[in-house]
Amino acid sequence: MQTILIIEDEIDIAELIRLNLERNQFSTELAHDGQTGINKALEHLPDLIILDLMLPVKDGMEVFKELSNDDRTRSIPVLMLTAKAQIEDRIAGLAVGADDYLTKPFSPKELTLRVKAILKRQSRSEHSSIFECPPFKFNTSNLQLFADNELITLTTTEFKLLLYLCERVNIPQDRYTILKEVWGYHDEVNSRTLDTHMKRLRQKVGDHAHLIETVRGIGYQIISQ
Numbered sequence: 371m372q373t374i375l376i377i378e379d380e381i382d383i384a385e386l387i388r389l390n391l392e393r394n395q396f397s398t399e400l401a402h403d404g405q406t407g408i409n410k411a412l413e414h415l416p417d418l419i420i421l422d423l424m425l426p427v428k429d430g431m432e433v434f435k436e437l438s439n440d441d442r443t444r445s446i447p448v449l450m451l452t453a454k455a456q457i458e459d460r461i462a463g464l465a466v467g468a469d470d471y472l473t474k475p476f477s478p479k480e481l482t483l484r485v486k487a488i489l490k491r492q493s494r495s496e497h498s499s500i501f502e503c504p505p506f507k508f509n510t511s512n513l514q515l516f517a518d519n520e521l522i523t524l525t526t527t528e529f530k531l532l533l534y535l536c537e538r539v540n541i542p543q544d545r546y547t548i549l550k551e552v553w554g555y556h557d558e559v560n561s562r563t564l565d566t567h568m569k570r571l572r573q574k575v576g577d578h579a580h581l582i583e584t585v586r587g588i589g590y591q592i593i594s595q
Contacts, residue, residue, distance in 0.1 A: 371490060373397040375416040377433065378451065379405030379425050383474070387420060387451075390478040391485065404428025408436055412442050418488055420481075421468075423452040438525075447488045447511050447526050451476070467525035467570070470553070471563075487554025489531055503536035504595050505578055509576060517578055527552065528571050535582070535592040542585040 374391050378384040379402050388398045397412050401407035404425040423430030437443040447469040468487050470479060501508040507516040513529045515522045531552050549555040549564055572579035583593050
């Protein structure tokens, strides 16, 4: 049974999330402030974290940064949950590396579907193997990426996005297919999610950013070096 850590200070909302997840055969842990959330993440090493941004003691962004900087929790996927509905807040959350972002009020069914989609993506990278697409080398057992033998730290979603494109080198991938295969989305409502992750990915690969090519009117592709 997979474990979901819910870091949410509004007790009614936390209980609603917990109830729906447990109905779908997930185990849950609850934390109602940021520091307790960090402590429980380190204690339980959950399969996924649902993280509210407006938390007491430590806000959600602080929690996310601490977990992202710890080797024990860096690869745990995070779904950010917040009352902030402005597009700038959504982009900010995705830009720091969150796997998904949902605003309140939300549909418990949609939340559960998004959790399942994130975990499905996560499971695709758990088989031990090495894949190379020069200059990139992927270790899918621990989600490590190397470029010219230099380690580049990526979030789980960034890793899967780059791997998906590299497995199809020199073949343009349309936006809809990328969103469906990497995020589990079945429409283009979340196109900004893709663009935000691609921008951040290019920043992280530095001198190799030119290999990630925008295909006008279609989507993106990796070009061979």
